[in-house]
Amino acid sequence: MKEVDLLVIGAGSGLDVAAAAAESGLRVAIVEKGPLGGTCLNRGCIPSKMLIYCADVARTLDRSKEFGLVHKGYQVKWKSIIERVSKSVDEDAANILKSVKRASNISLLQGEGKFVGERTIQVGKQKVRAKKVVIAAGARPAIPPIPGLDKVSFMTSKEALRLKKQPKSLTIIGGGYIGCELAHFYGSLGTKVTIIQRNDVLVPAEDPTMSEVLTMEYNKRFKVLTNHTATAVEKNGSSITVTAKDNNSGRKKRITSDALLVATGVRPNADRLDLDKTGVKLRDDGFIAVNDFLETSAKNVWAFGDIIGRYMFKHMANHEAQYVYGAIRGHRHKVDYSVAPHAVFSHPQIAAVGATESDSPDAAVGTYSFSHTGMGEAMRVRKEYVVKVLADRSSRRIIGCHIIGPEASTLIHESILAMKLNATADDVVETIHVHPALPEVVQRACANIKW
Numbered sequence: 130m131k132e133v134d135l136l137v138i139g140a141g142s143g144l145d146v147a148a149a150a151a152e153s154g155l156r157v158a159i160v161e162k163g164p165l166g167g168t169c170l171n172r173g174c175i176p177s178k179m180l181i182y183c184a185d186v187a188r189t190l191d192r193s194k195e196f197g198l199v200h201k202g203y204q205v206k207w208k209s210i211i212e213r214v215s216k217s218v219d220e221d222a223a224n225i226l227k228s229v230k231r232a233s234n235i236s237l238l239q240g241e242g243k244f245v246g247e248r249t250i251q252v253g254k255q256k257v258r259a260k261k262v263v264i265a266a267g268a269r270p271a272i273p274p275i276p277g278l279d280k281v282s283f284m285t286s287k288e289a290l291r292l293k294k295q296p297k298s299l300t301i302i303g304g305g306y307i308g309c310e311l312a313h314f315y316g317s318l319g320t321k322v323t324i325i326q327r328n329d330v331l332v333p334a335e336d337p338t339m340s341e342v343l344t345m346e347y348n349k350r351f352k353v354l355t356n357h358t359a360t361a362v363e364k365n366g367s368s369i370t371v372t373a374k375d376n377n378s379g380r381k382k383r384i385t386s387d388a389l390l391v392a393t394g395v396r397p398n399a400d401r402l403d404l405d406k407t408g409v410k411l412r413d414d415g416f417i418a419v420n421d422f423l424e425t426s427a428k429n430v431w432a433f434g435d436i437i438g439r440y441m442f443k444h445m446a447n448h449e450a451q452y453v454y455g456a457i458r459g460h461r462h463k464v465d466y467s468v469a470p471h472a473v474f475s476h477p478q479i480a481a482v483g484a485t486e487s488d489s490p491d492a493a494v495g496t497y498s499f500s501h502t503g504m505g506e507a508m509r510v511r512k513e514y515v516v517k518v519l520a521d522r523s524s525r526r527i528i529g530c531h532i533i534g535p536e537a538s539t540l541i542h543e544s545i546l547a548m549k550l551n552a553t554a555d556d557v558v559e560t561i562h563v564h565p566a567l568p569e570v571v572q573r574a575c576a577n578i579k580w
Contacts, residue, residue, distance in 0.1 A: 141167015495578030503565025
């Protein structure tokens with residue numbers, strides 16, 4: 130049996146901890162079943178955003194007539210797009226593998242690992258016992274128990290990012306982040322998209338204004354069935370038919386398409402590790418239970434990232450990784466989640482950080498439309514695209530920001546920094562902003578706060 134100082138399960142953000150520990154002189158073992166780089170690199174953020182940027186370009190071309198520019202159309206070279214993105218991702222994963230293999234004090238165990246004892250894991254015929262363990266094994270797509278779904282060939286986000294032939298039509302079950310981002314990609318490149326969403330809006334976890342505007346915009350571009358539940362799936366020749374029931378009236382609709390994407394959330398990979406054999410307890414929803422220090426119920430075992438189900442974003446996993454490495458080195462601190470931003474790369478984009486009106490009803494709120502700014506007018510941004518800023522009435526500090534519109538994922542960073550530095554809305558207003566640049570919309574939202 131191999132003995133190491135640190136065992137890291139999962140080679141996504143877990144690599145950050147493993148690499149830092151190895152550089153400090155610790156003997157490290159990494160367990161990873163798939164290609165190195167984790168979900169983000171191989172089947173998440175990186176390939177999806179590369180593909181989505183192609184869709185953004187297509188949307189710009191589609192709007193060219195609004196700016197007096199007439200072109201003769203364009204051709205979507207689907208195979209070329211998919212191959213370029215896949216090649217880039219695969220090369221990055223291969224380079225990470227080479228780097229890990231070159232490290233003298235890192236052992237890589239490629240395969241599915243299961244605990245067989247206290248801080249002891251088995252991968253194939255290999256066993257490793259560690260003084261300390263970090264579990265960063267992520268999550269996988271959750272597959273709902275819809276009758277007939279197991280009888281058809283459907284996609285999750287993993288397959289949707291590498292589909293070799295563009296479908297003429299696509300049904301998406303689920304209207305959350307993944308469903309809306311992939312609807313934008315496929316739909317903008319010419320696929321006829323239908324979204325089945327059981328909630329009354331798309332991306333219901335967002336600020337209500339953002340959810341309502343995105344739902345309105347997607348209804349213009351796609352067939353969106355809100356308040357509908359997929360109740361059955363069946364093969365229909367070379368196509369797939371989904372039955373969707375109206376949650377209010379009970380009426381049923383049948384939607385037939387070339388392809389089916391299931392985007393109904395994720396489930397943690399904790400169930401695949403036999404964690405009970407090493408004393409790690411789970412929450413009722415299957416995610417690993419951790420305290421404020423990311424410590425599990427087992428001594429010298431930490432967990433972070435998607436597998437703990439807190440903030441399921443790559444940048445948040447990277448943030449947590451810093452705390453876990455510090456703890457391994459003897460520096461134990463509570464994780465600071467006070468500023469936890471995210472973005473949805475739909476079209477329009479959505480970005481958010483901090484409080485919402487529902488959880489902070491006493492907050493002062495200011496909104497401003499992109500269309501009322503110089504650059505917003507130049508870009509012909511719809512009046513419904515807005516920035517909403519929330520501030521504490523007594524301290525006047527910014528406590529939340531929500532944006533829907535062009536470059537939302539970039540514009541949110543002014544509010545992120547303001548919150549990190551405990552800045553007030555007045556600080557933002559009094560800061561000189563370039564005119565006429567898009568960030569003026571954030572400044573004016575702050576100036577528009579109703580105290």
